[in-house]
Amino acid sequence: MSTSTQTSQPGPGVSPVRRSKLTRGQRPRWLVPVVGVVAVVAGAALAALVGFGIALWALFAAVIFLVVGPLAVGLIEGSRAGKDSLMTFLVYTAFVLAVIPLVSVIWTVLVNGVPGLTGNMLWTSMNGVTGLQDNTAGSSGEVVGGAYHAIVGTVSITFWATVMSVPVGLLTAIYLVEYSQGGWLGKAITFFVDVMTGIPSIVAGLFAAALFGMIFGPSTRTGFVAAVALTVLMIPTVVKNTEEMLRIVPNELREASYALGVRKWRTILKVVIPTAISGIASGVTLAIARVIGETAPLLVTAGFATAINWNSFSGWMTTLPTFIYYQIMNPTSPTNPDPSLQRAWAAALILIIIVMLLNLVARLIARAFAPKTAGAERGPNHLSEGLTPMSKRIDVEHLNVYYGDFLAVQDVSMNIEPRSVTAFIGPSGCGKSTFLRTLNRMHEVIPGARAEGKVLLDGDDLYGKGVDPVTVRSMVGMVFQRPNPFPTMSIRDNVLAGVKLNNKRISSSDADDLVESSLRGANLWNEVKDRLGKPGSGLSGGQQQRLCIARAIAVKPEVILMDEPCSALDPISTLAIEDLINDIKSDYTVVIVTHNMQQASRVSDKTAFFNIEGTGKPGRLIEYAPTSEIFNTPQKQETEDYVSGRFG
């Protein structure tokens, strides 16, 4: 885009183009490329002075570029811009310096490996190949013998190592992130994984050799023994990478799934892992890439063979790294090592190609396992018979809520009427959200949180003996502060999440009806009916929140809890949600936590005011009455002070 402004009627002798005030004093566009060229040329000249070498040239060019570039920018644009460009140039230079060896390795392997990549190399083994044949290879030009047996060995051993280490690594990472809750077992596992990460590979080889030696006798060397050694090396990499990936899955997604009445393992399997799958697949590929080039542990566990062996459980095996090692250290013909050298380079190239193919496979697997974002596009269809929710009454009796030893909410009793909206208001930290979460036992997903007392849903105690919190959550749905649609799912699949994640069977036409009626119920149908297959996370914040309400409605709950549902939304989206709350209260019991007192007075029939005496003290219910009474004629002074804005 041009940054200059064109004058409409240039006079005689006046340049038709002048620089805009906004772009005056900026470096010319050619500055950075010119400095780059100067650095490359001057770097070459300086390197020639001290004995030319590529590395020296790169080093000199980088230093000149890093000094001259920011200096030139600083002179033109001032010192702030100079410092800024220094950081930018440092980042780019570091990137280039990192890429140079990588490109250089690939280039060298390509140049040396391609001539040896013949049919012989790929499809024959070294069985029966002697130095005599290599001696004659010089004159005939054709190198006999190849790495087929080593390719078979590499693929077999890596396959077994992957089969053993990936499930163990994945499950360990899942335990650490989703179950251990910082317990001693989790800490111990993390410690051992850290130690394993640093184990020298030869030690892993010796361990596997000793283990199998003890069971099957000394010198037991097979592909499987080697796979066990590689497993020891792979597991920590898989655990660490998977752990990182699982940790960055936002907790909100887990909570959204639990709030739909989905069990923990299905939440992990269907929400957490798909969200992290591409990172997990990269981690597994990295782990494979780490071990596929190992040589030392292979020498002591798999032995060395010149013939093809498909059986990992019997007989010696060769892998590409050990093949390369032997070709270089013990050329087949000591007097003419060239054919061996050619085979070694070609094997190195094959190894790199295998790693690249694995990477590709990992990407494809990640794509196949991640839920589709592009489901069938569906237009308006026949209307469903509508939802049949059964709004319920909630009675809370002497409820105390604790986080560990800390009493967060003290002795709350209240009755919430069916088909009504009840608002919880009060200053920050007074326990509104904590109390709300006890109404569908969502607090239980927080380690150490517990409730004492009774919460009755139409007379049935949610905390009664044998009551499953998962069942409770399918009856009491929840909408959270920040919209949290599942990012790997389409709009349609988000609405159906409660059904699908719970593995309930539903016909395609019933699913269509449910999607339409839930989206209509959430006042979103008209806005999204033409793009149901598009990702839910592509909607605006307000639309996303209505999608989350549709998702909550779709599991046909009896109560809907809303924890500050509009706090992340603009005023127009907020009004849309408030209208929606007004609409759905004829079918559901709605409880909403809000900081916005106008909102409480606009949407709720009854309001509960909570307060806290001071930091570290428990939150208490101060007053609970019809909303108009709380805001106009409160009975308690604390309530009046709060609603009149005198504190809080």
Ligand SMILES: Nc1ncnc2c1ncn2[C@@H]1O[C@H](COP(=O)(O)OP(=O)(O)OP(=O)(O)O)[C@@H](O)[C@H]1O
């Ligand atoms: N996960 C937790 N672990 C320990 N303490 C917690 C946890 N969550 C909340 N608390 C504490 O419980 C008390 C009540 O918190 P809660 O979030 O329920 O208040 P709130 O009224 O909803 O506040 P806000 O309006 O700021 O969201 C606070 O003292 C808070 O520090």
